Amino acid sequence: MYKFYISQNRKFQGFTSSVCIANIYYFLSREYGDTLARAFLANLLDYITVLPIDHAPVSGISDNSSASIITHPN
Secondary structure, three states, X not given: OHHHHHHHOOOOOEEEEHHHHHXXXXXXXXXXXXXXXXXXXXXXXXXXXXXOOOHHHHHHHHOHHHOOOOOOOO
């Protein structure tokens, strides 16, 4: 199948989050039903990796010592 050609040949690695998978499932299941949505995702997950989201990356967002402050001219 052409749609996964590059990933099948390992020319790149695909990554996503579980939230994206849930969103894709939601829209596909509304349009095509549960069975087709699950089949599509099962096929997709053969070629991409779902990355875990834990507290460490998220907590870095609120770390003010490493934040860049962008000011806008008036």
